[in-house]
Amino acid sequence: ESLMNIAPDDINEAGLSPRFRLRQKSFNELSLYTDRKIETVSYGFDLDDVPVCDLEIKVHRTMDGFTTLLGELPVEPEQGFTSDDWASDEEMSKIIGQTLLLSSLGNAHKVDTKEKCLWSEDGYKPVWKMTVTAANGLNYDVIANGSEVFRFDPRHFHETGTATVFKTNINEGVEEALAVPEMDASGLLANPYFKTCLPTAENKTICSPSEGTSPYGFVQETSLLYNFNRATDPNRFTQTSIFAHTNMALEWLKSKGYANFGTTQIKLLAHAKIDGDINNALYKPASGSSSPMILVGDGDGEILQNLGTDADVVSHELGHHVVYNSITQISGESLVIHEALADFFTFARTGNACLGESICP
Numbered sequence: 001e002s003l004m005n006i007a008p009d010d011i012n013e014a015g016l017s018p019r020f021r022l023r024q025k026s027f028n029e030l031s032l033y034t035d036r037k038i039e040t041v042s043y044g045f046d047l048d049d050v051p052v053c054d055l056e057i058k059v060h061r062t063m064d065g066f067t068t069l070l071g072e073l074p075v076e077p078e079q080g081f082t083s084d085d086w087a088s089d090e091e092m093s094k095i096i097g098q099t100l101l102l103s104s105l106g107n108a109h110k111v112d113t114k115e116k117c118l119w120s121e122d123g124y125k126p127v128w129k130m131t132v133t134a135a136n137g138l139n140y141d142v143i144a145n146g147s148e149v150f151r152f153d154p155r156h157f158h159e160t161g162t163a164t165v166f167k168t169n170i171n172e173g174v175e176e177a178l179a180v181p182e183m184d185a186s187g188l189l190a191n192p193y194f195k196t197c198l199p200t201a202e203n204k205t206i207c208s209p210s211e212g213t214s215p216y217g218f219v220q221e222t223s224l225l226y227n228f229n230r231a232t233d234p235n236r237f238t239q240t241s242i243f244a245h246t247n248m249a250l251e252w253l254k255s256k257g258y259a260n261f262g263t264t265q266i267k268l269l270a271h272a273k274i275d276g277d278i279n280n281a282l283y284k285p286a287s288g289s290s291s292p293m294i295l296v297g298d299g300d301g302e303i304l305q306n307l308g309t310d311a312d313v314v315s316h317e318l319g320h321h322v323v324y325n326s327i328t329q330i331s332g333e334s335l336v337i338h339e340a341l342a343d344f345f346t347f348a349r350t351g352n353a354c355l356g357e358s359i360c361p
Contacts, residue, residue, distance in 0.1 A: 003059060004027055007041045010059055019048055022043045022046075024043055025042045025056065043056065043059075044056055050116055052117065052124075053119060054121065055071075057071035096142055100134055102209070103208070106134065109134050112130075113131040119150050141153045154186055161225065162226065163180050163240045165237070167248075167311065168311050168350065169312070171358045189268075195266075196268045198239075201214075216271055217235065219240055235271075238309060248311065249349065253345065264292065268293075268314070269294070270308060273297065274295055279297055280295075282295050283320035285324050292321060294318065296317075299359065310356055312359075319341060323342060
């Protein structure tokens with residue numbers, strides 16, 4: 001029986017409130033043998049017939065027939081919502097104009113589509129999910145209420161940019177130009193697969209200049225030519241390296257048949273402090289409304305170094321993302337499998353069994 005037929009019962013039996021209705025978003029299957037498949041079906045939620053715009057749950061079935069829920073069930077709110085809870089057109093026009101101005105796009109805009117939904121982070125908030133056209137003629141997706149913008153994402157992508165970085169690491173030759181596909185026309189390091197983010201002084205993650213201020217400047221090149229001097233501009237060189245190397249690893253995986261990336265961007269946090277530690281890199285799976293994230297520290301030069309410029313580092317972390325689709329426990333024997341497969345993907349791509357060879361001082 002197809003997973004699409006049994007997955008809703010699995011979710012309801014897990015304790016989904018009757019106020020929520022499932023809305024199927026996608027279905028993927030991988031046939032390894034003629035009679036055995038790996039299947040994944042994803043669902044969004046409607047609360048009292050209003051879509052929840054930032055929640056998703058997946059049901060995954062292995063080729064052995066075992067099913068797993070990926071994600072968390074939404075919590076039922078105490079309150080209900082009426083049409084008066086949504087911001088007026090005037091309020092929305094004002095906050096969208098302000099957001100466009102912060103991104104140096106002018107405040108003029110035209111609303112193309114508009115629908116009600118609920119934003120679930122820190123309690124359910126009535127918001128509008130909109131597509132707008134800015135004065136530059138380009139389209140943007142906006143999720144906001146009258147006082148706060150929760151998402152502001154471009155809908156337009158160029159075909160290819162060029163990032164000049166080490167193809168592997170500093171020990172193996174000079175920088176070279178690598179293609180980076182489907183780049184955001186704003187010039188930020190973003191495409192449909194990855195988005196580069198930075199920490200604020202309070203260690204909060206921001207993923208565009210409109211979201212806040214970081215001690216590090218965002219890379220933004222409307223020419224889509226990302227060529228920075230490693231010695232004089234290590235911040236932008238590091239951000240560009242992390243982005244280019246992660247895309248390179250994904251392109252290799254796709255060339256070998258990987259087709260289960262999904263539609264959610266992975267955030268790439270440069271200059272990360274992981275519980276105060278800069279000598280680390282890790283993968284954080286999506287949880288609730290949060291996106292999956294790869295965090296890369298700078299290294300202190302004594303314990304570790306070159307974490308942001310050695311291609312093996314983010315390749316290994318992206319491997320965890322691939323494995324997590326099938327193995328969601330990251331402890332005990334499952335952790336051993338995670339680490340082994342993530343290492344193997346990197347070794348198989350490069351043919352070099354010495355992984356991360358530039359990260360030890």
